[in-house]
Amino acid sequence: MKIRLAMYEALKAINVPEPKIESVIQAMETAxxxxxxxxxxxxxxxxxxxxxxxxxxxxxxxxxxxxxxxxILFAAVAFIH
Structure with missing residues (x-):
């Protein structure tokens, strides 16, 4: 949510129109x-x-x-006997 707000504020600061801001934010979230x-x-x-x-x-x-x-166990048993 903070990223979305920061992106909105950054785009608004450079005078991007409101509908395009929403489109850019949705595209960025999808990406x-x-x-x-x-x-x-x-x-x-x-x-x-x-x-x-x-x-x-x-x-x-x-x-x-x-x-x-x-x-080895069988060999040991065979060797002992």
Whole structure:
């Protein structure tokens, strides 16, 4: 709201007609605050894709570590007997 008032006062100070002031303010608000319905958030999509890749990578790493731990345990048991 403060930005809208400041823009109005600045445009009024340079003698812009009233109807044009409103048009300029609406255009600026639209440009500054685009609707999420019209513009998909590509950063969020990229973040989710990266997060998904990380999840797969972590799952694979945990699986490999678990397999190695069990293999070492079986080798230790076989070596002791």
């Amino acid at each position: 500054l605050h685009p609707s999420p319905a019209f513009k998909p958030d590509s950063d969020m999509t990229q973040f989710r894709a990266t997060l998904s890749q990380l999840e797969v990578s972590l799952t694979m790493n945990i699986g490999v570590m678990l397999f190695l731990a069990v293999a």
